[in-house]
Amino acid sequence: MNSKESDIQQVEQVIENVENTENIDTTNTEQLLDFTNMFKSQKVAKPKLLNRQQQQQQQQQQQQQQQQQTTQSTEEQNNKSIKNTVPRNLTITQEKMSQRRCLDVRRWYSLSRPQYQRSCGISSVVTCWNYLFSTLGVGNLNPLSQEDVIVSLGLTSEVGPHFNDVEFGSFSGNMSLISWFKNICRLQKVQGRAYFLWKNEGDFATPGVDRDVALQKLTNGLKTDKISFIYHAYDHYFCPIGYECTPNKQVEAFADEIDYNDCQYWIIIAEPAKPYPMFTVRKWVDIAQDLELKYPQYMNIRKMDEGIKNYKYDKGVSQHCIMAFERIDPKPKKVIEKKEKINSNEESKIIKNNQTDQQNEGPEQISENIQNIEPINNDLVKQNDQS
Template identity: 40%
Template sequence: MGNGLTTTEEAPCEARVDVENARDGEDEIWEAHCVKRSFKPSYDDVCIDKEIVSKPVSECSASGQSVSHSTTGSTSTVISGEHVVLAWQIDMPDLSSQRRRSRKREGLRSTDDYEMLTDMVTVENLMQRKVFDQRRWLCISRPQYQRSCGITSLVSCWNYLFSHLGCGSHRPITQEQALTVLGFAPSFDEIRFGPFTGNVTLMRWFQRLNKHFRVFGRSYFLYKPHGNDRTIGLSSESALEKLKVGLQDKSKAFIYHCQNHYFCPVGFEDVPLAESDAYRPTLSDSEVETWILICDTSRRHPGIQCKLWKDIATDLNCQNPNFLDIRHLDRGIQRRKTKKVGGNLHCIMTFQRSNLEETKQLDDETSSMTLTSREENDDSSLSAS
């Protein structure tokens, strides 16, 4: 057969090449013969090193050398008397099983351990952390006139406190009706409210509306850390606690004065800092961050916005010329073009239905019940006679 390459199949003799010639660099002759006779050598027929030779299986077995068979079974390769494992001869199922075993982790918790976290939670627990009275939203007068956010927010608060849409018994009022009571005349969209609408102005208008509709209420600053009428000695944490308590009180409504705008806080959500505390029954103030739900009377902004309390506190604690626009937090803390230094008009105001109004409602209900009982007694006496 020759001194060189040997295969188990009978290939044309022209395709057989002397190994010594291949070692001397006559690779081109080898490739030419292969192309000419369409003989494609297998990987086992390629000499990698001078120490590597290809022999028939019978000679390897006689000499005691180990033999590695190719996938086709056509050739066998002996490399320095050692068994060579080719890539396609590896048993893949063995590797996959090892990989699956390596993925197994020891000490995994069972689902029973996580179910214990929700054993004690109730609807009442979650309602303490997620407070939202839909009637506050229903009473929002939206949309507003251009720059009428102050009076429109005041009308929204008044309707929640005194109308049957909210927690009262009166007929709801519109912003046009309120403006007429306050002495404004149409056309209302041409009125420039900005120059004369302020915090104290809204409180004064609230009293005028109450007097006109014969109801009782009061207003005050819940949190105003700087400027005139500031709430001295009230920290941000204490103000947040008062706001959260007030949002659960049916006799209180709120207006937040931010950068060139007024709108109404209507709820809040205490979000746990830890993911595993999502359904934990009770959490301390240090374990949550509070988001405030605020209704906007402008149709150019979302009807309900959620703002972090820490951002609201940052806005209220800025002083001129610095300010933070709570509706455009992406702009960061900005600087006004003003010579005034110190102070801040931004604040949160409380509008409260007075206990006198509740007493009046109870008196009306008692008197109506008394009249009804008297009529029933008169009817019974007439029937008896």
Template identity: 40%
Template sequence: MPLSRAIRDARWCRITRMGNNSSSSDDFSQSDESEENGEDGKEVDMTTKSSESGDDDDDDAADRNEMTTLGNGRRSEKSTAWEVDLSDWKPKRTETEPSEPIEERGSSISTSASLPVTITPKTMAERRVMDQRRWFCMCRPQYKKSCGVSSLVSCWNYLYSTLGTGKLRPISQEEALTVLGFEPPFDAIRFGPFTGNVTLMRWFQQLNEAFGCHGKAFYFYKPHGAGRTIGLSSEEALARLKEGLKNENMAFIYHCSNHYFCPIGFEDVPLAPINAYQTSLSDSDIDTWILIGEPSKAHPGIHCKKWTDVCTDLECQNPEYFDIRHTDRGVRTRRTKKVGGNLHGILAFQRLDEASDSKRDLTPSSEDIPDSDPESE
């Protein structure tokens, strides 16, 4: 119904209740006229007259038709409300029938999906490995550029302290630095120029001598450069790393692009969703992710990186390099005249009993620790 017609009907009903007053009819005609001419003042006069009649119903109607505030802040003397009947209105619904019956669709699902899940926590623990004590021992946060010695303290505490798997009290990185001959303020020491792979292995020996412990440090996996592990493939290195992370006598440091941090666990992730809870999977059915503890407060406490990305980093040779903490950047080329070789690798630290000090369990074929770093770290 048009708005003007609704207004006229409402006014006509009000005038009828006033007792067929002829003057009201005249006012109604004038009000009708003023509506067409846009004059609002006449309508207020009519409302006033109706209120003088003394009729309570007319007073209520007049109150309902008082000025109301519009959304834009303007006031209007025209106020009309009406109900819209929606009982006959029905929205159109488009129903799409399935392309095939439910029974037929169900038959296309692999029969193995309906088999009961029989995997146990013990089996899943072989696929998802992380000794929480390795995380407890992470020395975090580090000093500026002290990632090497902070990672070393993390490994030492796991192997020898009660915070990890040992019997001695834990040591702090400040205590370790003092044993190694450094003096405070430690945050003013520029560790970068003299901290290298060989340096960390020698510091490990110094800490063991200072606290009466026995152990070995060696290159675990390093495809290129000095100290490379000859004859060790990435598949064999991964298998040994998994065994080492399950071994309470082993700890690891991963030297990546301008940084050191500690592998502390791994997860074997099935490639196919249907194998999420399968009890036995072959190496070709999984991707392995390495959990790496981070000493720097500028990064998450634990990184999770694909083993294939770790291998990409270790397989690069100068001038190409791959930053494992920023895999999205891909393989890049640094500005250097040096060609070939790579400082990156995984170092292993092993706790030994005094009687078995000469043994090297899980030790791959590697060169002995030289007197000094053969390359600038």
């Protein structure tokens, strides 16, 4: 029975197919059935054999995909579980903040600005001296003008060419600045000294001083009021007057204690040339790179976008450095307390008066003294007998 029913069903399907084919538009080829693929033998594509390099590349790609998937999943989990830290109840003080941010406004007051053409050297020396010794800074003397210093040092006469016409660049060097500072101190009758804080090569180089030691000396000096600094950059002198130690972590902006090794140091430099802003702020890393470059390489710290360049001549020595100018306070005089000595004449008078008093004593006074002494002696004898 089952076979008959199946045969009947097949016949019915054939009849339905025939009826459907009558309604098909034979002009439209898209509606016609395509039986060509039914009679084609389907070939199974064989996997291509890979070289060792291809196999390694395939494995690396698979590993990278797995790593990316894992990192994405971990980042998603972290983003979901991150809880921002919000510093509250801050207790930082001005004293603690002064260890990371230092800017003495009196150093800015002492800045000799604007300079004359190429007079940055003598203008920077005047800036240092005014801060150390004048009332603009921490001293008690009248401030000095750069014109007064130029004339008093004999760099040019008061009646002569204009200061703009003086070729300061022809005789301004590191040792010139040091000698000018000493001569100004001598003329003003004060004591001071100047030396190289950090110079990488050439004459007066500072062995044993690297960028870390120089940074420590510079920051310590800027905290005090006894030292001023001049930075000799490319074809220019100007004065560092402050710094900031910026933490790399945002939450440590007002933290009581920070890791100073995990910070970025910025140096604030006072600019005497009027075409530039009054402050030039640069990273200490960039300044250290400038000072560590050896001739013929150099870098213009005021134009960082120009990068590292080379001088035309191969022979030479880099003169870039940081110089320190220090005030020497006079030692306080020791006050010795002198005992009052009696004159010999007064001593002789006192002795004579004592002698005359003894001579004037009569026999009655002597007998009275003896009588006063006898009872004392008798009492002592009785005490000895009783014992």
